[in-house]
Each structure stands twice: as C-alpha cells, then as structure tokens.
Amino acid sequence: MTGAIALGGVFFIGTLWYCLVEGWSWEDAAYMTVITLATVGYSETHPLGSRGRLFTIALILLGVVNIGYIVNRFTEAIIQGYFQEGIRLQQQRRLMESLSEHYIICGFSRTGRQISKEFRAEDAPFVVIDADMESVQRAQAEGYTAYQGDATLDDTLLKVGIERAICIVAALPSDAENLYIVLSAKTLNTGIRVIARASTEEALQKLRRGGADEVISPYITGGKRMAAAALRPQVLDFVDGILTGADRQLYMEEFLLDPAFCPFVGQSLQKARLRSQSGALVLAIRRLDGTLIGGPTGDTVLMSGDRLIGMGTAEQLRSLNQILGPIGSQQLRRPKNS
Incomplete structure (x- = not known):
C-alpha cells in the first residue's frame, strides 16, 4: 500500500512538471510520465532542455526505486505466505501424528463446544473436526486442537489418528452425516467407542444399528433432565456436581x-x-x-x-x-x- 501511494505521488509530480513547467498538455504530460516511470525507452514526446532532462533522470530513478520496492514487497509476501502455510501444515501434521489414546469431536456447533469445555475440564486429550473454517478458527482461538475437514470421509478421520483414538463423538447437526461417521469409525478402528448425536427417534435406532455404542438425543435427554430438575432437584444437583464442572x-x-x-x-x-x-x-x-x-x-x-x-x-x-x-x-x- 505504501509503495503504491508513493508511486502515485511520483506520477502526479511528473505530470504536473511536464504540464506546468514544460507547458505540455495534460495528455502528453501523463503519457511522458508513464513511459518514463516504466523505462520502456520510447523517445521524448516533445524536445526537452537541460532542466527537463535532469528532471526526467530524477523521475526515472524515483520510478525504479518505487517499482522495485513494490515488486520486493509483493514477492516477499508470496514467499512468506507459501513458507508459513507449509510450516503450519507441517506443524499440524506432527501434532496429529503425536495424538494417542485421544478423543475426537466431530462438529464444533453448540453441542461440540460444550463437549470441548467438558473435555478440557477433565484434562482429556482431544481434537475437533469441522468442515467450516470459521468454526475451526474459533476452536483454535479457544485453545483447542482443531482440524478442518469433512468428518464423514475416511481420509479426514485417518489424519486425526482415528486408529489411535479411544473414542469419537459424532456431534454434527445432520443425522445422516453422524451415521456415516459411525460406520467409518467402526471400520477404521473396530475397538473405538462411538458416541453419536440423534435428532429423532428413528435416527436414534439407525445409529445404534449402525454400530454406535451410545446415542444421545439432546431433546430426549433435555426433557428427562428438566423433569428430574422439577421432581428431584437435589439429586440432579448432586449428580451434576459429580459428573461435570471444573470446581467439583x-x-x-x-x-x-x-x-x-x-x-x-x-x-x-x-x-x-x-x-x-x-x-x-x-x-x-x-x-x-x-x-x-x-x-x-x-x-x-x-x-x-x-x-x-x-x-x-x-x-x-x-x-x-x-x-x-x-x-x-x-x-x-x-x-x-x-
């Protein structure tokens, strides 16, 4: 941005000089400034005296310096971006390869965020998978290990160490996608424990038939907890105090x-x-x-x-x-x- 502004300033000064000092038209002044800054080697638009040629030399030097600065910054940005992305991918790959006996959370929606909080409170090693880059960045901003990818694909699960994980939680909003995750996880790691989220009673049965060890419906579980809070509030508080939270x-x-x-x-x-x-x-x-x-x-x-x-x-x-x-x-x- 700085280089572009400086180059624009040099162009403006050159155009003013040729127009006001040399007495050329605005079109000729702008054309002369452009071919001078570009160093294309065209002849002078109009004959120049000693003073005009000295100014043109200075204009050429200013143009070379500014264009060189812009090209240097542009090249540096491309090279740094390339290497930084390569370093980031390498670090992420090493991190995923170091995971062992960990938990995998598929989806960083409201359910996934709450699961992550509980896992952090338990100091359990885990990685979050989400296809949305904004969700991945949000998870990373909160200090979680996150990977961008489609959790229904075998390749994605392999990259987060599914064969070394002890449990995977399918918490995507789509029941069909959660079923894909269950089938893939059990195929890639027969001993892994699979927890799945279900939105309907029908999906709950299908996920169980698909191999999920535990299927949780937020609506059914929420209804049971609300009933328990109404009928047995002290019991619910006691159980919650044991199962969740960092201050228990x-x-x-x-x-x-x-x-x-x-x-x-x-x-x-x-x-x-x-x-x-x-x-x-x-x-x-x-x-x-x-x-x-x-x-x-x-x-x-x-x-x-x-x-x-x-x-x-x-x-x-x-x-x-x-x-x-x-x-x-x-x-x-x-x-x-x-």
Whole structure:
C-alpha cells in the first residue's frame, strides 16, 4: 500500500512538471510520465532542455526505486505466505501424528463446544473436526486442537489418528452425516467407542444399528433432565456436581479389571477392602455380559472384565486406580484443580 501511494505521488509530480513547467498538455504530460516511470525507452514526446532532462533522470530513478520496492514487497509476501502455510501444515501434521489414546469431536456447533469445555475440564486429550473454517478458527482461538475437514470421509478421520483414538463423538447437526461417521469409525478402528448425536427417534435406532455404542438425543435427554430438575432437584444437583464442572470436589470414574494386573479378580469386595484402602466408594459394577450391579455388597465377587464405577475425591480415585493395578484400568485423568 505504501509503495503504491508513493508511486502515485511520483506520477502526479511528473505530470504536473511536464504540464506546468514544460507547458505540455495534460495528455502528453501523463503519457511522458508513464513511459518514463516504466523505462520502456520510447523517445521524448516533445524536445526537452537541460532542466527537463535532469528532471526526467530524477523521475526515472524515483520510478525504479518505487517499482522495485513494490515488486520486493509483493514477492516477499508470496514467499512468506507459501513458507508459513507449509510450516503450519507441517506443524499440524506432527501434532496429529503425536495424538494417542485421544478423543475426537466431530462438529464444533453448540453441542461440540460444550463437549470441548467438558473435555478440557477433565484434562482429556482431544481434537475437533469441522468442515467450516470459521468454526475451526474459533476452536483454535479457544485453545483447542482443531482440524478442518469433512468428518464423514475416511481420509479426514485417518489424519486425526482415528486408529489411535479411544473414542469419537459424532456431534454434527445432520443425522445422516453422524451415521456415516459411525460406520467409518467402526471400520477404521473396530475397538473405538462411538458416541453419536440423534435428532429423532428413528435416527436414534439407525445409529445404534449402525454400530454406535451410545446415542444421545439432546431433546430426549433435555426433557428427562428438566423433569428430574422439577421432581428431584437435589439429586440432579448432586449428580451434576459429580459428573461435570471444573470446581467439583467429588468425582466418578470407571475402572476395568484385567486379571493380568488386578490382584483382586475372584475375590469379594469385603476381602478386597477397596473402600478401606483407598477411601473411594464402589457405586456399581458392570459385568462383561452387560449386567449392571448397583450398590454391590461385600459378598459381591469381582470378575475378569468387570468395570467398577467408583466415586470419591481425586486423590481417592487415584489411589483406587493404583490398587486395582497400574495397567489394569484405564489411565485416570488428573483434574486440573487438584
């Protein structure tokens, strides 16, 4: 911009000189100024005296300097933009390749933004995918790792490490697109856990048949929560305080019992003494066949493949995680406020 303004000023000065000092017409003055600045080598429009030729020499030098400055800035902008884009893409590729045991959020709409906030509060590693560049820039501005691309394509999912991820959340507004994501994710990583958003009852059933491990309908879930808030407000507040938020004191976590690492498989809860050793409370046990045991007693036997659902402070849950085996349960996320 500065170079263009300066070049325009030189053109204006040259035109005025030839017009007012040399006495030429405006057309001849403008033409002479242009061919002088362009250094095309045409002959003089009208004969010039010594004074006019000295001014023309100065005009040529000014033109060369200004045009050279403009070309230099333009070339620098192109080269810097090219290399900066290359560096940015390289950094993004390295970041995606470094992701492991992470979560993938497809869509950064209102649902995706809320999921991102909860994942950040849990200090869980995750990446956001969205086809809209503005949404990606908004996610990056909030400090999230984001990738621009179509989440329904296998290539996009592979670039964000779908084969190394532990869970993917399909939170796009379109039920059809979420179904594509479910099918692609299960094909690329058969062991990944898939959570999908559904807008209708019909879509909810299709997503489950498509392989989604959990299907959430914002309307159904919202209605249930509103009813619970009306009927059991204190219970809802207590559960919300445990499940979400960064300022909570009690947490809930699940632990997988692996017989290769957990020394308590085959023992009863009373004999294992998990509560007395860690201080955490075992609320429920999900058997390998899907059976849920709520409020297990001391006689309940721990079995291979069980998932224990525990509640306690961050320190109590970390202690329980170590007691059950350093590898026998999923890695416990460290809350930021502890």
